[in-house]
Amino acid sequence: MKVCIIGDCGGHIGCIFDGENQNIEYIGASVSSEYEKMDSFLRFAKSKGKEIPFYENWKDMLIKLNPDIVAVDTVFSNHAKVAQFALENNIHVYCEKPVATEIKDLEGLRNAHDHSGARLFAMMTMRYEPWFYTAKKLIENGAVGKILMINAQKSYKLGSRAQFYKKRQTYGGTIPWVSIHMIDQILWLTGKKCKSVYARHSAAENRGCGELEMTAIIMMELENDILCHINTDYLRPSNAPTHGDDRIRIAGTDGVLEVREGKVYLINNKNDGIQVELLKPPKIFDSFLHYIKSDYDPIYEFCDGIYSTYVSLKARESADSGHVIRID
Numbered sequence: 001m002k003v004c005i006i007g008d009c010g011g012h013i014g015c016i017f018d019g020e021n022q023n024i025e026y027i028g029a030s031v032s033s034e035y036e037k038m039d040s041f042l043r044f045a046k047s048k049g050k051e052i053p054f055y056e057n058w059k060d061m062l063i064k065l066n067p068d069i070v071a072v073d074t075v076f077s078n079h080a081k082v083a084q085f086a087l088e089n090n091i092h093v094y095c096e097k098p099v100a101t102e103i104k105d106l107e108g109l110r111n112a113h114d115h116s117g118a119r120l121f122a123m124m125t126m127r128y129e130p131w132f133y134t135a136k137k138l139i140e141n142g143a144v145g146k147i148l149m150i151n152a153q154k155s156y157k158l159g160s161r162a163q164f165y166k167k168r169q170t171y172g173g174t175i176p177w178v179s180i181h182m183i184d185q186i187l188w189l190t191g192k193k194c195k196s197v198y199a200r201h202s203a204a205e206n207r208g209c210g211e212l213e214m215t216a217i218i219m220m221e222l223e224n225d226i227l228c229h230i231n232t233d234y235l236r237p238s239n240a241p242t243h244g245d246d247r248i249r250i251a252g253t254d255g256v257l258e259v260r261e262g263k264v265y266l267i268n269n270k271n272d273g274i275q276v277e278l279l280k281p282p283k284i285f286d287s288f289l290h291y292i293k294s295d296y297d298p299i300y301e302f303c304d305g306i307y308s309t310y311v312s313l314k315a316r317e318s319a320d321s322g323h324v325i326r327i328d
Helices: 013-017 039-047 058-065 076-088 103-114 130-140 174-190 284-292 306-321
Strands: 002-006 025-030 069-072 092-095 120-122 147-156 194-202 215-222 226-233 244-252 255-260 263-268 272-275
Touching: 002 013, 002 058, 013 039, 013 284, 025 039, 025 058, 058 076, 069 076, 076 092, 076 103, 092 284, 103 306, 120 284, 120 306, 130 174, 130 244, 130 255, 130 263, 147 174, 174 194, 174 215, 174 226, 174 244, 174 306, 194 306, 215 306
Parallel strands: 002 025, 002 069, 069 092, 092 120, 147 226
Antiparallel strands: 147 244, 194 215, 215 226, 244 255, 255 263, 263 272
């Protein structure tokens, strides 16, 4: 299969080289804005033995080369535009999340996806981390019974951020960029839709990063009376051992499951809070390739990223307005 790449902004694009499928030809790379540079990515590709030609205009590249797949990792506000164009030309899309930063762009993307012969797959990378993949399998097997409450955390180091992070117009906001990981986890782990959301966020003490929000809190009400809370921040100290500190606690009628520090703990009538052996998930890009061939696995639920993006944008709307937002 022939693959083109557009942009190198989100940090997850390198996983297109991690799969076990060797029948891939990387035929072109481009950018969609002045914020994007491909030099680092092309050097990384070369270190993997891949010489990828660069094209100045991304649309011309897609029309000329007509790839089977395009990997979209542009400035976040361009995800929907590029992905929609590809889908309208029946090119499968492997897209960084969020798949859109505005509701109107998301609706255009959804319409293109509904009428395309190609598929959209979002880079929800946390699904493919062994601890969250293991949690999903435990929940599917009834380890905690009926889920009633979820508490989640997504904490990052701020580090040095590119210029586009400093403007809502190009960044989209911390809720759609960071919190969406845990929004997606909650929707994926439960298999339930969101009925309402209330959120707050703040750009205080953001160390000169313009409009970038440093903190966010989200409360979600799901179907089946499941209550959820997510806290997000860029306050992880620079000397912390890892870039992120991801945690989730799922409480149900028959037990409690916790993911923290890359480990899974389960307490129920068969387990006394012990650490659970981790399962090995598939590689995310391999899953994408299986998905576009119509194979099915529960790991693909909401995998186009449209619904998770929709909930994250409604959460951002709530945070901006200070109001509870009902979700249809």
